[in-house]
Every structure is written in C-alpha cells, then in structure tokens.
Amino acid sequence: MTELDELYQEVILEHSKAPRNYRRPEATNRSAEGYNPLCGDRFTVFLDVEGDAIRDIGFQGSGCAISRASASMMTQSVKGKSKEEAARLFEEFHRLVTGGAKTPEERTILGKLAAFAGVSKFPVRVKCATLAWHTMQSALEGKQDVVSTE
Amino acid sequence: MTRLAHHPISEPLQEASAQEASAPSAGFPDIERIRRDFPILGQRVHGKRLVYLDNGATSQKPWAVIRAITRYYEQDNANIHRGVHTLSVRATEAHDAARRTVQSFLHAADAREMVFVRGATEAINLVAQSYGRAHVAAGDDVLITAMEHHSNIVPWQMLCEEKQARLRVAPINDRGELLMEEFERLIGPRTRIIAVTHVSNALGTVNPLRRIIHLAHQQNVPVLVDGAQAAPHLPVDVQALDCDFYVFSGHKVYGPTGIGALYGKAALLDSMPPYQGGGDMIRSVTFEKTTYNELPFKFEAGTPDIAGAVGLGAALEYVSELGMDYVAAHGQDLLTYATEAVGAIPGVRLIGTASQRAGVLSFVSDHVHPHDLGTILDREGVAIRTGHHCAQPVMDRFGIPATARASFAVYNTREDIDALVEGIAKAHEVFG
C-alpha cells in the first residue's frame, strides 16, 4: 500500500462521503465550534451530556475528507462513553496520528479509529484529523470560544 | 552550470528574426534554458518530477539571484552610507544600483521614489501608518475592494479603528470583477485614500487600474496599488498608470524573501512623516530636534537588507532580460491552456472567471476537497496552494471555505499543466 492509500483508507473515504451522526441532537446541552484557518475546515460538535456520560453526540460543518471522516468516526466511538473514556481515546488517537501507538496492542483501544494511522506520514494533516476531537473536548469543558487549530 | 552556458536574450532574438513569429511562443527564449536557470526545478519530489505551481505564494530563484547574493557576501559586504573604505563604497554602490533597477522595472521617474521595504505587506503598512495617519480623520473613508489580500485589508482596518474612520469595500460580481459603478459611487468627499490590488491573488482578476485611478483623481483621492501578484506577470509603468503608490514583494518576482519596494510619487513621500525612527533616516540628531534625511532614506530606518536588495536587483534584471512582454505572453499562454484543461474536467468549477486575468487559476471540485487534492497532487510532485489564500472575504463572497490554486511562472510549461490535470483525475479516482 502506498502512503496515500494508507491515508485514504476505504473506511475513511466512506465516512467522509456519508458521515454518521451528522446532526444536532435534540437534547444538546453542550456545543463548541472548531476552526482550522489554514484550510477553512469548520465544524460544530454537539453533545448531550448527563453527569459523566456522553449520551449523544453529533456534528455539522464542512472540511476535508480527513477531518470529516475523523469527526464522523469520533462520534461513533465516544457515544455512550464517559467523559474520561472520551478523553483517554483522544489521547490515544493523538498518539496514533502523530506516529505513536505502533503495535496492535496499543491500538486495540482505538478500534476502527486505527484506520487513521496513515495520517502520521502526513504531518500537515494531523490538524485535520484532530480538529473534531479538540472541538469535542472544548465542548465537554464548556468553553465558549471557537477552537482554533492555530 | 556556468554563467556562460546561457544567454537568455541574445540568441533567442536571432531565432525570432530567422523563424518569423508563428506559434505564440516562436522566437521566445528557450524554455528548457529558462528551466535550467532555476536549480531547484531539477529535483524529484516523491519520486516524481517537481511541478511547481505555487508561484503566487513565492517563486523559485534563478542562479543569477543566488549568485548575486553569494557574490555580494563573498566580495562586497559592508554597511552602506557609513564608511569611506572600499567595501562600504562598493556595498553602497550595489545597493544604489539595485534601487535604480527597481526604478526602471516600475518605470518610475526618479530613484528617490523607490523605498526598499520587507515586502508588499510592510509597504502597505508604511503608507497606512504614515500617509494614512496624517490624512485620515474621524468620519473619513478608506476605500478598498472585495478581492483584496489580507495585507491590503488589515492595515487599513487598523488605521480606521484608530481614527474612527470607515472602511468601505467595493463589491465584485460572480466572475470576480470589480463592479465599477459601485466603486465609482463609493468614492465620495470623505474618501481619503483608495487601496486596490492590481491582480487578485485568489481570483487572478486584473483590475482596470487606469479607469480606477482616473476616477479617484477626479475626486483628488490618491490610489495605492498592491502589485504583489502583478509584478511577476505584467509590465508595470507607474507613470503611465499615474498611481500614487505601488507596492510589491521581491520574492514573488524571482528575488529573495525579505525585500520589496514601495513606489510613491516624490511629492507625496516628501510630505509624509517617517514610518520608523532610527539610523540612516535622519540628517542630524540632537536631543532637542531631529532633521529627517531626504528621500528615500527618510523611510529606510536602520541597516537595510543590502544583500536582499542586490538579489532583488538581479531578479528584476533577469526578468527584464527575458522581457516583460515575453513573461506576460508566456503567462497568458499557460493560463489560457490551464483554464481550458482544468475547466474541462467534470466536477471542477473555476473560481474567478474575469475577462482579464493573470497568473493564477483557482478552482474547486465537487468530488474532492482542496486540502485532499493538495495532498494527492503533492504525491505526484505537483505543488499547488490550497486554502483561503489570505483572502477570506473572497472565499465568503463565493460561499466556499477554500480553493485549490495553481499559479504560474516563467519556467512553467504546458506539461506542468498536463501533470496538474492528471493529478486531479487521480484524485477524482480516489474519491470517485
């Protein structure tokens, strides 16, 4: 597989074309906007949080295939998780896209998200892959400002 | 490669008379020889021939420039205007010669009208801070257009904020052309200065400068022209244009980064307060009073980028030897070819379709986001720019977050554009 094929894995292309949870959940009680000024990617992440649990999550906005797929797959993987679990996933995901988490054992926690490993060969695309995650974190922390990757 | 190996101008001229012009490029300098003038182009990127189509961001540098800078540091380096010793005299002469080269490049009347700056951005800030602060007051207007680069927006915004003045923006149509009636209507009794780009970096639009300047001068309003994207592509004659200020960056015209020029009419520059204080910009200093130096030194505080000026001079000599008419014609040929080839790809939409364009082709695809396209093209050795191109208001006007932009230079060929088209096709396959 070329580095390009590794970046644009089938599952990533598929999510970028048909993103999941592309909506604003009715019971949204937290949201945040994320913006990558370099490429114009802009997403809003909506959360329905009760106590420590992420009951529902959705997103809307526009961006490149990597950022869209990442947002879509993030919503699937954190839905129903606790805030702490979501934060831990982000940590692992970040390690993955920046070249860490090389062994299958390290990647088990990531599940399908391991498809983003190819991003590590494209350092300028790390921001695309992590934009939605940063935005979710900011929504969880209840920050009001637009999250910027710059 | 030695300097003797290529004379860009003399031989091709003979060819021209021998062959008689038939094809658009007949008689012009040999493109292969031009390409060999740029050492960086010889490399491969990801195993592919480098196809550099990001010239709007910055151009590559010919040997002539690289060698001029090296030679300056090897043989002539000293500070200028301050020593009686030989090297200082040589460095001063080299700096002065570069200024005269910039003067003749812009066809200005007087070398005193050429101020060396870091680039277009600094030149615009200089005019906004010096001329602007002296002439713009509360309730006044500064007029720009909807196609400006951030560097021709933000300095004026800062000025307007400080002075409680209004920043007015002349709109553009769906092709990316300035709406001249609207523009004319926006020039009023409170308009103190108009700042407009010669060529739009995001759309390629060439603005009708003569008409703009004529309209402005009818109301006694001075005009600053942002020539950052025009200087690499079009012959510029500031006297024929009758513009009041003209700015450009050396690095987009084959020169080094960190150097550019501000042209200002002598009478205007003379009347303006200095921009920065320091050495070189003063005639005499006591703690009570400072007398400012004459033009252009009044605006050049501190030790300037001497090697940069020397490099810029070499760059402008290089393009002048090719001939700006040739440079413009070559650019138009590439742009026309690219417009047809890229415009014909299913799912691709050109952004910026003005009747007069130069240098850049902006586009979006239904199938692939500009950022993904940029990554895929890079793997094909093709370098383009993706994003908002420091012209977010232009993106907003067209309702898009970003475009892909190919921008051309003297060393680009139709094969480069073919490589771009193939790369786009490849990206469409991936995202098909």
Ligand SMILES: Cc1ncc(COP(=O)(O)O)c(C=O)c1O
């Ligand atoms: C139209 C235009 N104006 C101004 C600038 C700013 O030039 P610089 O960054 O060299 O000062 C640019 C460069 O991108 C430009 O394209």
